[in-house]
Amino acid sequence: MKKITAYCRITDRQVILNGKEPDIAFSGEPGSSRLTEIYRYLDAGYPKFHKMDNLSKAGFLASEMVLRALDYDRETPDGSTSVVFANKSASLDDDKRFQATINPDNYYPSPSVFVYTLPNIVTGEVAIRNKIHGETSFFILEDFDAEKMHTFIEWAFSSPGINRVLCGWTEYLDNHCDVLVMMVEKESPKGMDYNILNINQLYLN
Amino acid sequence: MEELILELKKQIIEALNLEDITPDDIDTNAPLFVEGLGLDSIDALELIVLMEKNYGIKLEDPGKSKEIFKSVATMAEYIEKNRTK
Numbered sequence: 001m002k003k004i005t006a007y008c009r010i011t012d013r014q015v016i017l018n019g020k021e022p023d024i025a026f027s028g029e030p031g032s033s034r035l036t037e038i039y040r041y042l043d044a045g046y047p048k049f050h051k052m053d054n055l056s057k058a059g060f061l062a063s064e065m066v067l068r069a070l071d072y073d074r075e076t077p078d079g080s081t082s083v084v085f086a087n088k089s090a091s092l093d094d095d096k097r098f099q100a101t102i103n104p105d106n107y108y109p110s111p112s113v114f115v116y117t118l119p120n121i122v123t124g125e126v127a128i129r130n131k132i133h134g135e136t137s138f139f140i141l142e143d144f145d146a147e148k149m150h151t152f153i154e155w156a157f158s159s160p161g162i163n164r165v166l167c168g169w170t171e172y173l174d175n176h177c178d179v180l181v182m183m184v185e186k187e188s189p190k191g192m193d194y195n196i197l198n199i200n201q202l203y204l205n
Numbered sequence: 206m207e208e209l210i211l212e213l214k215k216q217i218i219e220a221l222n223l224e225d226i227t228p229d230d231i232d233t234n235a236p237l238f239v240e241g242l243g244l245d246s247i248d249a250l251e252l253i254v255l256m257e258k259n260y261g262i263k264l265e266d267p268g269k270s271k272e273i274f275k276s277v278a279t280m281a282e283y284i285e286k287n288r289t290k
Contacts, residue, residue, distance in 0.1 A: 036224075047243075050224035108258045111250035112221070 002157075003191030006069040007168075007182040007202050008062040010038070016205075017065045031175030035061060042068075046129065053094035053116035054177075056125045059085060059170040062181035063126045066166065070183060074130040081164040082134035082156040083123045085181075086149055087171040090119040090140050122170055134162055144169050144178075146199040153184055153194075163187070169203065210281045217277070220255045221248050233278045241276070249274060256280075261289030 009016040012030035015038060024041045026034055035057045039049055042064055049057060063083075067074065094116040101110040115121065120138035127136050139152055149167065156165045168181040180203050184194050192198050214228035221244065235241035238249070252274055256262040262284065264270060273283045 047224070050222045051247075106258075108254050111254065112247050115247055 002194035003185055003188040004182050004194050004198060004202070005185045005188050005191035006066045007180065008065040008069075009202065009205070010058060010062050010177055010179040012176055012178075015065075018069055022065075029175070030177065032057070035177070048125075051112060052125060053091070053097070053113070053121075055087070055091060055093055055119065055170060055172040056116060056122040058172045058177050058179045059122035059181065060125055060129065062168070062170070062179045063130070063166060066181050066183050067130060072130065077131045077133050079133040080161055081132045081166060082159065082162050083126055083132055083136040084139075084149075084152050084156045084165055084167040085120075085123055085137075085170045086139040086141050086145075086152065087119065087169060088141060088143055089171060089173040091117050091121070093173045126166065132166070135159055144171075144203055146196045146203065149199060150196050157184075157186065206281060206285065209285060210277055213277055213281050213284070216255055216259060217242075217252070220251050231277060233281075234276050237274055237276055237280075252280075256284065259290075260284050260287075262287050 006018055015022055015024055022041065024038060026037055028034060028037070032054055035054060038061045039057070042061065044064055049060060052060060094113060098109065098113045098117050101108065101113055119140065120136065123136035123138050126132065135156065137152070137156070139148070141148055149169070153165050153167050156162055156167070163186045165184045166181065167184060169179060170181070171178040182199070182202065185191065210233055211228055214231050217223070217231070218226055218228065223242070231242065238244045249270065253264055253270070256264060264273070273279055
């Protein structure tokens, strides 16, 4: 029976890892600077983080916490894990940033902002960081929908050799962060049952 | 030249979001790519934009980029000779 073996929730109000609030001292308002505070708390030592857009930062941080909680071995290439994320606003947060760099009077669109104008980049960032070689996918939904996400996760498990799916909701727009990242494992003796009800509960709590 | 090198280091830090790095941390003669600052191809594009935006230099011969972006010193040298602003 599949289990949710770890989860992380990041919202404007709080960070929750497996039901507990890590002791992160936030000094600023919700938004990009708060993501940097979480990064510093994690002491992740990954300078590329600072170049990411906010959506990728949020997905990266939640994934980082989930994988650390599971003592995930990020040094060994892993073809048995997939990454499946979804959200509502796609990459609109970065799209707007990119649009702001397109000024007809001072025309210097930023290449490094442009590369994040696709929502699935976050799945790639997480896969690269953790040497995850399974399939990655990103879905855009009208709203958080545990039933649809359950279907996407099941699709990922139907690929041969996939035993784990790092999955969830990674929404970021206009300084508002709404993220739930979970690890679902095919065969694990511990963890909570993987079903639509529990996905909903983790999101709503 | 020293002033231009310092200015360039500050601009590189800002353009490439090199958080936690100060101008003093950047070795003027160290390679910018792979080793040294470990920049990538997207960073190279940002440096091309930086040269045009801040110094009015359009790099029209991609073959020259490797030499120009070898280090902060080579960038500064090229800017000194070719700047239009």
